[in-house]
Amino acid sequence: MSDATTFPLTFEHVPSTSARESAEREAILADPGFGKHFTDHMVQIDWSVDAGWHEARVTPYGPLQLDPAASVLHYAQEIFEGLKAYRHADDSIWSFRPEANAARLRRSATRLALPELAEADFVESLRRLVSIDSAWVPSAPETSLYLRPFMIATEAFLGVRAAQKVGYYVIASPAGAYFATGVTPVSIWISDHYSRAGRGGMGAAKTGGNYASSLLPQAEAYEHGCAQVLFLDSEEQTYIEELGGMNVVLVYRDGTLVTPQSDSILEGITRDSVLELAEDRGHRVERRRVSLAEWRDGVASGDITEVFACGTAAVITPIAQLKGDGVEIGSADAAPGELTMSLRDELTDIQYGRRDDPHGWMTRLA
Numbered sequence: 001m002s003d004a005t006t007f008p009l010t011f012e013h014v015p016s017t018s019a020r021e022s023a024e025r026e027a028i029l030a031d032p033g034f035g036k037h038f039t040d041h042m043v044q045i046d047w048s049v050d051a052g053w054h055e056a057r058v059t060p061y062g063p064l065q066l067d068p069a070a071s072v073l074h075y076a077q078e079i080f081e082g083l084k085a086y087r088h089a090d091d092s093i094w095s096f097r098p099e100a101n102a103a104r105l106r107r108s109a110t111r112l113a114l115p116e117l118a119e120a121d122f123v124e125s126l127r128r129l130v131s132i133d134s135a136w137v138p139s140a141p142e143t144s145l146y147l148r149p150f151m152i153a154t155e156a157f158l159g160v161r162a163a164q165k166v167g168y169y170v171i172a173s174p175a176g177a178y179f180a181t182g183v184t185p186v187s188i189w190i191s192d193h194y195s196r197a198g199r200g201g202m203g204a205a206k207t208g209g210n211y212a213s214s215l216l217p218q219a220e221a222y223e224h225g226c227a228q229v230l231f232l233d234s235e236e237q238t239y240i241e242e243l244g245g246m247n248v249v250l251v252y253r254d255g256t257l258v259t260p261q262s263d264s265i266l267e268g269i270t271r272d273s274v275l276e277l278a279e280d281r282g283h284r285v286e287r288r289r290v291s292l293a294e295w296r297d298g299v300a301s302g303d304i305t306e307v308f309a310c311g312t313a314a315v316i317t318p319i320a321q322l323k324g325d326g327v328e329i330g331s332a333d334a335a336p337g338e339l340t341m342s343l344r345d346e347l348t349d350i351q352y353g354r355r356d357d358p359h360g361w362m363t364r365l366a
Ligand SMILES: *Cc1c(COP(=O)(O)O)cnc(C)c1O
Pocket: 082, 206, 210, 242, 243, 244, 245, 246, 247, 266, 267, 268, 269, 270, 271, 310, 311, 312, 313
C-alpha cells in the first residue's frame, strides 16, 4: 500500500500535565532496567485509506483507546522497530542508522499489509519525542533511551482483510547497561521441534507474531538453563537461522565471519554494521546457509573460534555453549572471544561518540 501523504508531516505538541518531577526521573534513571519505565510523552500518527497519514502529534504518555473489535487484537496486524538514543559527552543526543530502521519498518509494513511511513516522517517522529523528553536519556556508560516505534491495525472490524484504519506510535524507555557486571557469555538452547518462521512466512518482518511463537520455546530454554533459543530452518531442521530476537555470527580461525542467510531471518542492523566493521578491518564475510553440523564440527576441530549473537538491546552477546537434546557444543564457561569483544567496543564507541563515524551512521536527534 502506498502513502497518500507526499509532504512531510507537521507534528502538534500536547504537553503532559503530569510529567515526573526531576527527582523522580533521576531515581528511575539511576537504575532503569529494561522496558519498565516510560517517558512523559509519546508520538501518535493516524492513517486511513482516505486521508493517508494525518494528525501527527506528541501527546502525554498514556493508555490507548482501542475499540475491542480493533483488528490488531484479533488478527495481529502489527509491526514494530527498536533503536536507541545515545547521550554523547557534550550532551547532544544521537541515534544509530535510523534510516535503516525506517526502511525495515516499510518492508515489515508491506509484508503485513500495513501502510508505509516515509523515512523523513519516521526520523522526525523520533526527533520530536526525544527533543521533548531529552531529560530521560541517561548518561551513565552503556545506558540509552530505547525507542519503540510500532504500527497497529485500529479499525473496528472483524472481517479478515487489511485494516483501513491504522495507528503509528513511538514510546521511549530508559535502558540500563545490558551487562551491568561485564559482558557474560551465554548458553543457547536448540529448539528441535519448534521453528520461528517458515518459507514464505513472516520471518523477515519485525512483527509481534514472531515473538508470540518464540515464547514457548524460550520457556524451554530457561528450563534447560539457557538464556535464549536457537531456531533452525523449518523444513529440514538442519540449518541455523537466528535466536528469538538476535542474529548469529560465527568466527573462523582464518578470520572469516559467517552468518546464516535465509528469507525467514530478520535482517538485523547490528549484524549488518558489525560485519561492515569487520570487512573494514580486512576480514572476509560470508552470508550463506550454515548447518548445525558445521557449527558442531567447527567447534570440535577448532576451526570455529568464536560465536556471538547481536541485536540492538545487548549489541553483541558472546555465545559460550549450544545445548540441545543429546547435543552439547562448546563449554558453558568459555571466555568471550577476542574479535567479538573488539568489534563490540568499536561499535559502541561509534554509538556513544567516542570514536569517528566513518560510515555516517549517526543521526543527531537533539
Ligand atoms: C530486532 C531483531 C533482531 C535484531 O535486529 P537489530 O536491528 O540488530 O536490533 C534480530 N532478530 C529478530 C527476530 C529481531 O526481531
